[in-house]
Amino acid sequence: MRYAMAIDVNKCVGCGDCVVACQTENNVPIGYSRDWIIEITKGKYPDLMMHFESQRCNHCEDTPCVRTCPTGASFIDEGGIVKVEHDECIGCGACIEACPYDARYFHPDGYVDKCTFCDHRVKEGLDPACVSVCPTYCMYFGDLDDPDSEISKLLNSREWYTLIPEAGTKPQIFYLK
């Protein structure tokens, strides 16, 4: 089992629905977020290219966040989901420093919080909240170990890229070109 996400930048309109859906699903306090949108524009008028990227924890295979955690609160759960055990987190922030994607934040209740791939939903056989709300159907979630999963097929048939591959973390969020 290896959970991953693919996001088709040809369809994303950068509306931010994934951000709000995550906040309401996961009880993320207002003013904080586990996912976010960036806009990338290239070229000169009128020869332009623009796309949005919905970004979040990359649930990396090689996890500097987990490695640097002094208490073991950051850990890799089933399916490769990178999580934080809130009760064990002392809020030292080492993982926040270590993450090349800036995907973690201090929760006002005194621990570090981040995307969980909505594992409570995944266990129920549902997609993460961001995936299931997206009005452009640009996100795909699934198991890379299953060659017949939609995500495996997409990654086999389409061109894709990952963010900051040079960090060597083997990120598991793939952007379909």
Place this chain on the structure above:
Amino acid sequence: MGKLNRRDFIKISGTATVGLAATSPLTEIWQHIFPPEERPLLDSEMTKTSTYCEVCFWNCAAWTYTDKEGKVRKIIGNQLDPHSNGRLCPRGTGGLGMYFDEDRLKKPLIRVSDKNGKQEFREAEWDEALDLIAENMKKIERKYGKESIALFYHGKTGPHFKHMLQYWGSNTNAKPASSQCLITREAGFIATYGTGLASPEPTDIKNTDCLVLIGSHFGENMHNGHVQEISHMIDRGGTIITVDPRFSTMAAHSSKWLPIKPSTDLALLLAWMNVIINEELYDKDYVEQYTFGFDQLKQHVQKYTPEWAGSVTTLNPADIIETARMMGAASPRVIIHPGRHTAWYGDDTQRTRAIAILNAILGAWGRKGGFYFPEKVKLPKHPHPPLPKPAWSFKDLSQERHKLAFAGITNHIIEHALPEYTGPYKVKGMFIVATNILQSVPQVEKVKRALQNQEFIVVVETMPSEVTGYADIILPEATYLERVDDIRTSQNRIPNIALRYPAVEPRWDTKPGWWIAKEIGLRLGLKDYYEYEHYDEVLDWQLRQVGSSLEEMKEIGVKYFPRKTPMYIDEYTDEPYWFNTNTGKIELYSTDFAEWGYDPLPVYRPKPEGPAGYLRLIYGRLPMHTFGRTINTPHLYELRHEPVLWVHPKVAKLYDLTNGQEVWLKNPKGKVSNFSIKVRITERIRHDSVYLPHGFGHKGKIFVDGKEIKMSRAYGRGIADSELISDVLIDPETGGTGMRNNFVTILTENPHKKEVVS
């Protein structure tokens, strides 16, 4: 009472200082929204109640989830719903913030004035406020007649008040959603096809091969179901052509972007017709069978060559020809999208008619992949006595001047409410329901004078907006999550209905619109029209007439009904399809327009240019906001609360601007924006225009028992384009207000800064 300026206090807030609270007040209230819990709740641990969204007119059906304590936790689209297919847009997902917003109006408020003439509001009980409203309505009736009370309205609350006033004897009403938005488009299509488009537009995007967007901004507008269909279209590899002075979100997703010079769209449309007709790319059989006036059209468009249009629009003629051929190749599975907010340049009925004509010659109307024929369920009206006939109505204000003013025109009601109006149809009192006419109706100074000239104003709202400050009585309405409204019965491929039912009790002392309207009605002696205790009874009665019930709808939320007529024109095989026009055909040449003295075929006329040093003001939408209504909504505010002014690098150089710099805007009439906006230097816009999102720049403030009430987050953020729209070009066919012919210059120094005496 003397000739005191009754609404004097409002000016205090008129030119307030900018750059307020740097820290978001939201972080302090987060715990109000969700109790901190160990883990998120599973859907199975919550109760779900059917609703349909009120954050925009798309009205997506959804489920409101409440936890064991009865607290609203999330809103998720109803899978059965063709508007949302189970996926709400960010505004719908964040709609729970409308309920949680601590800045909401909480209690009825009555305007009071102290002995110095200082005005503020005091809290009141509902009975007192409602009695006072009925009393004042009767007073205006005695002086001027019932018709002199006008209604401005929007959304699903509006009709409760429209009906109440109609029962009473006033039919003087209008919606900004019509005359400031889509009436021109409806008129253009009615003149051509004998029917308008209504909502959701019956564009068969799901099946189209070529979608042409000319001033439509999907992805920035979140017309949910259609955004979804466009996504599926991208998967299928369909062609999208976007015409826009900005490199919009959809332009970035398009095969072809035509960065047109603003105001010249009609020239492009006519040139496309020229190419499509002269290169015989049109649907000959369809044109032959269903249209009237093709020969006149052909002759008419000869002068509108792509080369001519190239010089007018600044587009490359080769691109005009290429895109025309793309449409021709896709015919009839092609949609030249009619747009929605089409009140731009004062010839908007003609421009949208050109769109209608172009679709017709490509054979797209009533065709798979073009426009389907929608159907909706007609719910019988709950029985009530016949309506009294008013001596005059909205029609008398508009239809003499504008033959296609089939709905009330807000700007005409405003004219009739001004002190200088001396004719017979005076407007002397107003109900303003769920619409902030100071942001939606242009020429705000005129609107303010009209408001000042009223003897009585009632505002029904959930939030303190600009217009609430002008009320004599403010009635706090419950939000959509707290109330029942009419059944949503909207047109679609498959007729369907949806239920909005309260998931929670109204917070504070707020009340649902139906209750407020009924209580006023009862005080006006209209009890025969309100023979029900609760609105549930009305819905249940209506639902039973179509074989459903309130109980059933509470369970399923959305219900489908079988179609009764074919969805596409080709399926009408027994008899020729008849269009509701004079000729029974699609009128490429409009016989009505010829008779009424309007151009029977669209004619391009250049629009006024701005003075030297001024840039065209283009306003638009953000996907996470519904204009001014959501800027203060907690999650949505967080998503975007810093609007930016798009300027091309050339403009930035000219004005010596840097990214993120704070600027103010001024129009040629000297009107200066109240607040500032930050600059975004971007290649994504032409050098002759600036762009900002509509709905920001809130400055509404009221004082209640000495305490200031306002939208605490949205207040003072960004510029309201409506302040700068001083010039409107009136559409002759409808009276709609063309608002895109306004120009601004950029000020880098704060024009409101007070001199400091040292």
